[in-house]
Amino acid sequence: MSDQSEMDEVIAEFLVESKEGLDRVDDDLLTLEKDPANRQPLASIFRAVHTIKGTAGFLAYERLQSVAHAGESLLSLLRDGERAFDPEVATALFATVDALREMLAQIENTRTDGSKDYSGLIGELERLLKTSAEPAADSVAAAPLSGPPPGPPPGAAPPRVTASAPPAPPAPSARAAEPAAAPPRAAPATPVAARSAPPPAPEAASDDGGERGHDGGAGRPPGQAAAATGAGGAPAGETSVRVDVALLDKLMNLVGELVLGRNQILQFAGLREDPAFQTTSQRLNLITSELQENVMKTRMQPIGNALHKFPRLVRDLALICKKQVRVEIEGENTELDRTLLDAIRDPLTHAVRNSVDHGIEMPDVRISRGKSPEGLLLIRALHQGGQVTIEIIDDGGGINAERVRDKAIARGLITPDQAERMDESDLVNLIFLPGFSTAEQVSNISGRGVGMDVVRTNVERVGGTVDVTSRAGQGATVRIRLPLTLAIIPALLVGQGQENYAIPQLNLVELVRLEGDLARRGIERVQDAAVYRLRGNLLPLVFLDQLLSGNGSRPAEIVDREVVNIVVLTAEERQFGLVVDRVADTAEIVVKPLGKLLKNTAVFAGATIMGDGSVALILDTAGVASCASLTSKTAKRLLQLNGQAGADARKDATVSLLLCDLAPSRTVAIPLQTVVRLEEVPRTALERLGDSTVMQYRGDILHVLDLGGLLLEAPTSDELPFRLVACRTPGGRQFGVLVAEIRDVVNRPSIAPLAVPRPGLLGSVVVENRLVEVMDVARIASETIAFAGDTEVAA
Amino acid sequence: MNRVPTEDQQLCTFFVAGRTFGAEVSAMREVLTAQPLTRVPLAPQQVRGLINLRGQIVTAIDLRERLGFPPCDGQKAMNVIVEGDDGLVSLLVDEIGDVVEVSADDVEPPPDTMGERARDLIRCVYKLEDKLLLLLDIEKTIAEVE
Numbered sequence: 001m002s003d004q005s006e007m008d009e010v011i012a013e014f015l016v017e018s019k020e021g022l023d024r025v026d027d028d029l030l031t032l033e034k035d036p037a038n039r040q041p042l043a044s045i046f047r048a049v050h051t052i053k054g055t056a057g058f059l060a061y062e063r064l065q066s067v068a069h070a071g072e073s074l075l076s077l078l079r080d081g082e083r084a085f086d087p088e089v090a091t092a093l094f095a096t097v098d099a100l101r102e103m104l105a106q107i108e109n110t111r112t113d114g115s116k117d118y119s120g121l122i123g124e125l126e127r128l129l130k131t132s133a134e135p136a137a138d139s140v141a142a143a144p145l146s147g148p149p150p151g152p153p154p155g156a157a158p159p160r161v162t163a164s165a166p167p168a169p170p171a172p173s174a175r176a177a178e179p180a181a182a183p184p185r186a187a188p189a190t191p192v193a194a195r196s197a198p199p200p201a202p203e204a205a206s207d208d209g210g211e212r213g214h215d216g217g218a219g220r221p222p223g224q225a226a227a228a229t230g231a232g233g234a235p236a237g238e239t240s241v242r243v244d245v246a247l248l249d250k251l252m253n254l255v256g257e258l259v260l261g262r263n264q265i266l267q268f269a270g271l272r273e274d275p276a277f278q279t280t281s282q283r284l285n286l287i288t289s290e291l292q293e294n295v296m297k298t299r300m301q302p303i304g305n306a307l308h309k310f311p312r313l314v315r316d317l318a319l320i321c322k323k324q325v326r327v328e329i330e331g332e333n334t335e336l337d338r339t340l341l342d343a344i345r346d347p348l349t350h351a352v353r354n355s356v357d358h359g360i361e362m363p364d365v366r367i368s369r370g371k372s373p374e375g376l377l378l379i380r381a382l383h384q385g386g387q388v389t390i391e392i393i394d395d396g397g398g399i400n401a402e403r404v405r406d407k408a409i410a411r412g413l414i415t416p417d418q419a420e421r422m423d424e425s426d427l428v429n430l431i432f433l434p435g436f437s438t439a440e441q442v443s444n445i446s447g448r449g450v451g452m453d454v455v456r457t458n459v460e461r462v463g464g465t466v467d468v469t470s471r472a473g474q475g476a477t478v479r480i481r482l483p484l485t486l487a488i489i490p491a492l493l494v495g496q497g498q499e500n501y502a503i504p505q506l507n508l509v510e511l512v513r514l515e516g517d518l519a520r521r522g523i524e525r526v527q528d529a530a531v532y533r534l535r536g537n538l539l540p541l542v543f544l545d546q547l548l549s550g551n552g553s554r555p556a557e558i559v560d561r562e563v564v565n566i567v568v569l570t571a572e573e574r575q576f577g578l579v580v581d582r583v584a585d586t587a588e589i590v591v592k593p594l595g596k597l598l599k600n601t602a603v604f605a606g607a608t609i610m611g612d613g614s615v616a617l618i619l620d621t622a623g624v625a626s627c628a629s630l631t632s633k634t635a636k637r638l639l640q641l642n643g644q645a646g647a648d649a650r651k652d653a654t655v656s657l658l659l660c661d662l663a664p665s666r667t668v669a670i671p672l673q674t675v676v677r678l679e680e681v682p683r684t685a686l687e688r689l690g691d692s693t694v695m696q697y698r699g700d701i702l703h704v705l706d707l708g709g710l711l712l713e714a715p716t717s718d719e720l721p722f723r724l725v726a727c728r729t730p731g732g733r734q735f736g737v738l739v740a741e742i743r744d745v746v747n748r749p750s751i752a753p754l755a756v757p758r759p760g761l762l763g764s765v766v767v768e769n770r771l772v773e774v775m776d777v778a779r780i781a782s783e784t785i786a787f788a789g790d791t792e793v794a795a
Numbered sequence: 796m797n798r799v800p801t802e803d804q805q806l807c808t809f810f811v812a813g814r815t816f817g818a819e820v821s822a823m824r825e826v827l828t829a830q831p832l833t834r835v836p837l838a839p840q841q842v843r844g845l846i847n848l849r850g851q852i853v854t855a856i857d858l859r860e861r862l863g864f865p866p867c868d869g870q871k872a873m874n875v876i877v878e879g880d881d882g883l884v885s886l887l888v889d890e891i892g893d894v895v896e897v898s899a900d901d902v903e904p905p906p907d908t909m910g911e912r913a914r915d916l917i918r919c920v921y922k923l924e925d926k927l928l929l930l931l932d933i934e935k936t937i938a939e940v941e
Contacts, residue, residue: 550837601838
């Protein structure tokens with residue numbers, strides 16, 4: 001029993017190591033293909049294949065061993081310069097790697113190396129061996145060298161270790177076992193011992209770090225030997241240990257518990273006035289945080305692990321499509337949680353395959369378009385704002401938006417009317433629609449589209465997003481954005497009744513708060529559905545309390561409320577508003593799965609533990625939408641209308657403007673892109689500093705522009721707080737603008753310039769039939785504050 | 796299916812609605828006093844809520860509801876933590892009893908006259924000196940109800 005499990009362990013280790021070895025072989029073969037004179041990869045390939053062969057022999061996987069053996073024979077010849085590395089050899093070696101992989105997979109599943117017949121491959125390898133001497137131009141070498149390899153047909157006794165170790169005198173460094181095992185093949189080799197003597201050493205070189213000092217017979221060996229020695233003598237990865245992922249998960253959980261324990265201790269420490277205890281708990285605090293951080297890191301893996309197979313994949317694809325494609329990978333050290341890494345392997349493969357298959361043109365087409373015949377596929381990974389972005393960029397023909405549109409219309413995915421309203425980027429992204437791509441389309445569409453909906457589904461499953469941009473004639477970019485880790489996500493916390501719920505921020509669009517009159521009159525009905533007019537579009541509303549009491553599908557009752565909090569969410573490309581009692585806070589939450597009893601509760605995606613130790617449920621946006629029967633006919637229609645309107649808005653909106661009153665009845669607009677946040681400040685917070693008005697704001701001194709002269713006009717006794725718009729100049733300097741009231745945010749296609757330019761004004765827009773000036777607050781600020789700033793620095 | 800144990804064993808006992816129930820000691824993970832519960836709207840009836848067990852989220856099943864007894868009169872329920880096939884589950888019971896040794900000689904199948912809902916979850920009845928002990932089928936108890 002224990003022997004068996006030990007054996008299983010040995011085999012498991014063998015599988016892991018062999019797979020890693022083969023992955024490297026792929027890379028090395030590709031390097032070699034580009035630079036056949038480079039000896040280093042050859043040595044490394046040889047070592048990997050040799051190791052597999054040796055272990056396979058030990059574990060009595062004869063098929064595996066015989067294929068590895070045939071490959072190794074060819075490799076040894078290559079390494080010794082007896083055979084030039086040409087495309088034919090490359091293909092055969094790639095096929096060998098594939099065969100080995102296949103058998104390893106078989107072993108993993110069935111513990112046997114299967115019954116597939118690889119004699120074709122072995123025959124091919126042997127044929128290459130036989131023809132090998134011709135390029136070497138040494139007619140004497142031809143016969144003997146081809147002699148040994150064909151000798152050992154597959155299925156021979158396992159102890160036979162190498163093909164190229166004849167008992168020739170100059171091979172004393174070969175392992176002792178070899179001469180004994182080799183005899184069957186010794187005979188054909190002997191006649192030319194003088195010539196074939198040098199090659200036999202590879203065995204020794206690869207095994208023992210290349211202590212071969214006896215190559216001098218053949219033409220090129222000296223340099224080769226050095227290369228082999230160099231490569232062999234570099235032990236890599238000694239500083240790392242293999243650890244089971246399950247163990248890491250367990251560590252993660254334990255650290256989670258430790259953190260909770262720590263939190264409680266800190267609470268106790270706060271209550272007691274014992275300095276020693278407080279010091280100790282502080283240390284515990286620091287150590288725990290650091291431990292948590294580091295344990296999280298153990299789950300991170302460089303994304304290169306998922307990318308390294310692509311050069312090979314692309315090479316094969318390019319061969320099939322008769323295209324020339326060069327692969328470049330950037331940012332392979334970008335780290336990602338390993339569960340995510342596993343999850344994106346398939347979508348990435350899909351996207352890469354699409355790029356090669358449909359994106360990059362045939363060489364002649366490329367030349368006619370004035371591009372290099374060799375296409376470039378760039379896979380780039382980078383960290384960006386707490387996310388990992390993976391881009392698959394090709395310099396092919398791009399996606400033909402018109403054709404995508406026609407196809408989408410033909411398949412009934414969009415109406416011609418809808419299509420009319422979509423811009424090119426919307427159209428191109430239609431390729432992600434389910435049902436867009438079918439096998440039939442592959443030949444019909446010059447763009448992409450094979451199973452891109454699968455890509456999107458898979459990426460979205462792990463909380464990521466995917467989109468595509470296309471530059472006609474210059475290529476396309478598929479961009480996949482992923483959270484850093486699955487375990488921790490940013491969330492919005494909302495309160496309903498006694499309980500708190502978390503909403504993943506991924507699905508959050510914006511928050512709308514209606515007060516007073518608006519709260520009472522803002523919510524209207526379309527048949528059964530409650531809606532709110534959000535910037536002119538109807539937003540279907542779901543009331544969380546009704547949803548959770550099981551009445552989600554009933555027509556919403558509109559109750560008089562003083563305050564209505566609407567959380568605007570997207571689910572499956574549609575927006576809806578969730579009405580909640582309170583909007584509490586944002587937090588990074590650790591997602592925990594629900595038990596199987598609750599698996600069918602579609603409204604919840606999981607649960608999390610809050611800072612105080614209580615449990616909060618995580619709302620599943622898609623689940624909420626479907627539970628509230630937003631898919632019912634009316635709602636659907638509404639959503640569609642909105643979807644269009646939304647697309648319209650996107651299409652039209654190039655400038656977002658914040659409308660505010662500088663003084664009562666004087667409305668101006670401020671470009672939203674300069675706005676950092678909106679605040680309410682009490683009059684007392686404002687101070688004078690020389691000529692300017694300032695306030696202390698988040699630990700800094702913030703200069704405040706009083707454009708409307710509010711400070712002068714407002715009665716001094718007035719304790720009413722001001723609204724403050726915190727803005728940022730393009731130079732990154734913050735300043736504040738005092739306004740009387742904040743009205744709304746509007747989107748406008750452009751700002752109409754003034755007939756007579758005036759400093760400080762960008763132009764005007766029309767809002768509710770009235771002209772509103774757009775203030776260039778950044779300019780005003782940089783002019784006035786630069787002046788004030790000098791004196792401030794002096795002070 | 797042989798649901799009636801044939802060997803002597805140790806059972807952990809607890810009380811629900813005045814009856815004594817037992818479960819194999821090996822099936823139990825731990826016993827906790829009343830914990831703050833987070834209600835789960837729209838959940839199956841027997842799920843009373845979620846508790847935080849040292850960072851793990853555990854579904855709490857109301858045994859009264861599950862066995863078809865009237866709801867508890869405000870008294871705080873104890874948590875019996877058992878291991879299910881996909882994580883821990885808490886059984887809410889009225890009170891915890893001792894660990895008792897039971898003999899295979901004293902065992903009988905559940906009487907046919909028992910309420911159907913409860914009978915399905917009871918593997919057998921042990922005739923103790925002063926009372927009857929109902930052996931709970933933990934696996935079925937924490938399984939989904941169709």
